[in-house]
Amino acid sequence: MTDPLLCVRGLTHSFGAVRASDDVDLDVHEGSLHAVIGPNGAGKSTLIGQLAGEIRPDAGSIHFAGRDITRMPVHRRARNGLARSFQITSIFPGFSVRENVALAVQAHAGHSFRFWRRADAEVSLNDTAEATLDEIGLGARADTLAGELAHGERRQLELAMALAPSPRMLLLDEPMAGMSSDEAARLSDLLAGLKGRVTILLVEHDMDVVFALSDLITVLIFGRRVITGEPAEIRASDDVRAAYLGEAG
Amino acid sequence: MDTERRRWLPLAGLALLAMIPVIAGLADDPYLVTIFTRVVILALAAVGLDFIIGYGAMVSFGHAAFIGAGAYTVGILAHHATNGTPLIPGVSWLSGTTAGLVAWPMAVLMAALLALFIGALSLRTRALYFIMITLAFAQMFYYLFVSLEGYGGSDGLILWDRNTLPLIDTGSAIQFYYLCLTCLAGTVFALRRVVGARFGRVLRGAAENERRMQALGFPVYRYRLAAFTIAGGTGGLAGALLANLQTFVSPGLLHWEQSGELMIMVILGGIGTLYGPVLGATALIMLEETLAAWTDHWMIVLGPILIFVVLFARRGLFGWLTGGRR
Amino acid sequence: MLLFLEQLLNGLQLGVMLFLLAAGLTLIFGIMGLINLAHGSLYMVGAFSCASVLASTGSFLLAVAAGVAAAGLAGLVIESAIMRPLYARGHLDQVLATFGLILFFNELVRIVWGPRPLFIDVPDWLAASVEIFPGAGYPLYRLVIIGIGLAIALGMWWLVQRTRLGMLLRAGAADREMVAALGVDTRLLYAGVFMLGAMLAGLAGALAGPLFAVEVGMGEHILIQTFVVIVIGGIGSIRGALLGALLVGMVDTLGRAYLPTVLRLIAEPATADGVGSALASMLIYLLMVVVLVWRPRGLLPAHGH
Numbered sequence: 010m011t012d013p014l015l016c017v018r019g020l021t022h023s024f025g026a027v028r029a030s031d032d033v034d035l036d037v038h039e040g041s042l043h044a045v046i047g048p049n050g051a052g053k054s055t056l057i058g059q060l061a062g063e064i065r066p067d068a069g070s071i072h073f074a075g076r077d078i079t080r081m082p083v084h085r086r087a088r089n090g091l092a093r094s095f096q097i098t099s100i101f102p103g104f105s106v107r108e109n110v111a112l113a114v115q116a117h118a119g120h121s122f123r124f125w126r127r128a129d130a131e132v133s134l135n136d137t138a139e140a141t142l143d144e145i146g147l148g149a150r151a152d153t154l155a156g157e158l159a160h161g162e163r164r165q166l167e168l169a170m171a172l173a174p175s176p177r178m179l180l181l182d183e184p185m186a187g188m189s190s191d192e193a194a195r196l197s198d199l200l201a202g203l204k205g206r207v208t209i210l211l212v213e214h215d216m217d218v219v220f221a222l223s224d225l226i227t228v229l230i231f232g233r234r235v236i237t238g239e240p241a242e243i244r245a246s247d248d249v250r251a252a253y254l255g256e257a258g
Numbered sequence: 259m260d261t262e263r264r265r266w267l268p269l270a271g272l273a274l275l276a277m278i279p280v281i282a283g284l285a286d287d288p289y290l291v292t293i294f295t296r297v298v299i300l301a302l303a304a305v306g307l308d309f310i311i312g313y314g315a316m317v318s319f320g321h322a323a324f325i326g327a328g329a330y331t332v333g334i335l336a337h338h339a340t341n342g343t344p345l346i347p348g349v350s351w352l353s354g355t356t357a358g359l360v361a362w363p364m365a366v367l368m369a370a371l372l373a374l375f376i377g378a379l380s381l382r383t384r385a386l387y388f389i390m391i392t393l394a395f396a397q398m399f400y401y402l403f404v405s406l407e408g409y410g411g412s413d414g415l416i417l418w419d420r421n422t423l424p425l426i427d428t429g430s431a432i433q434f435y436y437l438c439l440t441c442l443a444g445t446v447f448a449l450r451r452v453v454g455a456r457f458g459r460v461l462r463g464a465a466e467n468e469r470r471m472q473a474l475g476f477p478v479y480r481y482r483l484a485a486f487t488i489a490g491g492t493g494g495l496a497g498a499l500l501a502n503l504q505t506f507v508s509p510g511l512l513h514w515e516q517s518g519e520l521m522i523m524v525i526l527g528g529i530g531t532l533y534g535p536v537l538g539a540t541a542l543i544m545l546e547e548t549l550a551a552w553t554d555h556w557m558i559v560l561g562p563i564l565i566f567v568v569l570f571a572r573r574g575l576f577g578w579l580t581g582g583r584r
Numbered sequence: 585m586l587l588f589l590e591q592l593l594n595g596l597q598l599g600v601m602l603f604l605l606a607a608g609l610t611l612i613f614g615i616m617g618l619i620n621l622a623h624g625s626l627y628m629v630g631a632f633s634c635a636s637v638l639a640s641t642g643s644f645l646l647a648v649a650a651g652v653a654a655a656g657l658a659g660l661v662i663e664s665a666i667m668r669p670l671y672a673r674g675h676l677d678q679v680l681a682t683f684g685l686i687l688f689f690n691e692l693v694r695i696v697w698g699p700r701p702l703f704i705d706v707p708d709w710l711a712a713s714v715e716i717f718p719g720a721g722y723p724l725y726r727l728v729i730i731g732i733g734l735a736i737a738l739g740m741w742w743l744v745q746r747t748r749l750g751m752l753l754r755a756g757a758a759d760r761e762m763v764a765a766l767g768v769d770t771r772l773l774y775a776g777v778f779m780l781g782a783m784l785a786g787l788a789g790a791l792a793g794p795l796f797a798v799e800v801g802m803g804e805h806i807l808i809q810t811f812v813v814i815v816i817g818g819i820g821s822i823r824g825a826l827l828g829a830l831l832v833g834m835v836d837t838l839g840r841a842y843l844p845t846v847l848r849l850i851a852e853p854a855t856a857d858g859v860g861s862a863l864a865s866m867l868i869y870l871l872m873v874v875v876l877v878w879r880p881r882g883l884l885p886a887h888g889h
Contacts, residue, residue: 063469084472084478092473093473101463101467103462108459111472112460115459119459121481123456125455126453126456128455129459153346204259253521315676380876383880384819384879386675387815387820390619390812390815391876393808394808394872401865401866460585529676558691560684561685561691564687565685568677568684569681
């Protein structure tokens, strides 16, 4: 068994008196889809925040591809292949859809201290962008201004931007949020297709998707990792059921 | 159609500016050339400011410091050349110069270095602080130059002559005007290329959504610092030209009111267009010249005009002239 | 030694004046996210109003009250007419619009009061010298300013820490949208905060009259110093404003008093004095640089900032 691609040990972070992450351990193996679930306030966003580098853990460590990234700044993690999508859509409304994705590709295509050639004429950037958009299903909207997209399309763009530079690992923060069932189904198929190519850490509330796609599921409650296991195990667990009592399944 | 207007309007404007000496000759008003030389030089500085404000969302209220740095570089070099004293006492080979080919690049360099210093400190922190910090730094350097008694202190420094250049007679008002106009046109052209290139895209992306840019993998700070330095350099060039136009430099060049004037030019003309500031500079200086002839208190309208533009006419003159969306 | 004490008190006095301005400004920044360059203009309005009323009534107390009222009124007008549309806009728009206000007020004052500075004297009943130490007299007026400033600092502490309004202020400084979402009438809150800041600025202006020249442009001079205070202290916190103000007041005063002297130890008098006074005027900015390198958010920023 090879080392996990993402290895989290003892991750702890408090906001004042609230322990948002309480000694969390997590292993995500290359090529797998690992879901993190838990009731509201369980600390899922804080976890993603620390993995992405926006929140500095009070204690614990994060290793990615063998490197200690616990203190690494956000942009360097992305450069190292750890991409992330946002729960609340975070795109560039003033740019075209294509340009949004091309930008994502540009970040990994050498440096951007280039002052003369038109960026929107760079064929390699545009080709990769369009390929990703086609895969996601937004190909027809490539020239549209991102600010004019419908909500579901924005979520698709959100994912496209994370996916375009072919990252080693994706941190997906509730990608289905606000999607219609059609859109969610399409996204679910897309994620299924990505398995094996890209390692995925998925934070989601949509339990159907979680149980259908995940190789492993970690349950967080009040910041603590309560259990990690395969979907069937999680489904059968009484602790998990108790924690979710009253929550839509 | 508005995109076509956006294309030929700047060219028309350039042509008009190029005609100024002709118009001045026909109207027998040589002063017109002087006014418009000033317009063109300040427009150059304002264009550099628009680059960082309009495209980079870096609201700098200390841009005058770079003009001052450029102007004083020219002034100090000329001062030492005229006096025959070395720049640093004891180091005899470090003499001053009145050669434009040396002084002007030096002016750009010094201003760029100043921008690098100020930017390195100011860009690490929040946008709200940035405005205050750039204002404070500009004031600090204002006080620095006031205190330099050796270079005129608050009275300023007189240049005996304009810098010399090969092929061009800088003493000729018309030739100097065309030289400044070339610098302006060149800068606008160059910055437009930068804005459309990878660098510009990163800058614009960071202005719209810095958080996402970081998440994509861009070290935003580095790009912003580079942009700020470039803007500083253009301010330095403007300063060198201004020093030559006036054959006089004084700390007043760095005063926050000058920074404010530049910002007015940018917003009046149209932010984030690079052409707008040229319109804004023209409009503001024409306003100053015409209104000042009527009353001493013409400034009282400037404030409300500015507020009006900010609240209701934000796209500025360029936006109004080209119609449609940006 | 006595001279040092005197300078120390001078620094304290400058500090509390800066605090009066910084407290209002930092609240406005922190709670409304608004940059207000015209804060200095309110200070100026307070000073000029005070000078006018003093000249016509002879009563200093009335004059100060007039200064506060005038600034408060100006603040109210500005807030409702110009600031309201600006809350939603970005910093650039706020900077430009409030800069427009500066231009307007400066010219207005010039038209109404003329271009020359006004000089007002410390009123007789405050002109005495107090013996703080045997043989050492210190102007009563300056002591009164220090007293007022510290009283207001205490009052603000009480307001922010011990009242419901203060709770709203602290919450608003940390999370503006949340406060609005909780159903608080933000329009009233913002107007109130702005007026409070304006009145404090007016008070500072009125009190400053006898000490500095009352002239056009006095607002901007102290505004920039106030910005330095806020950058050093941290946005949104009154404590930060107080700490920053006292630091800046002390550093500036003691620097101007002693830097040339200190430099004389290592250089000849002419150079020492020249460099000394140059450095002294830049000292607070250098302090700002040091703080920025060490603590980019200021020394005591409010939570959430």
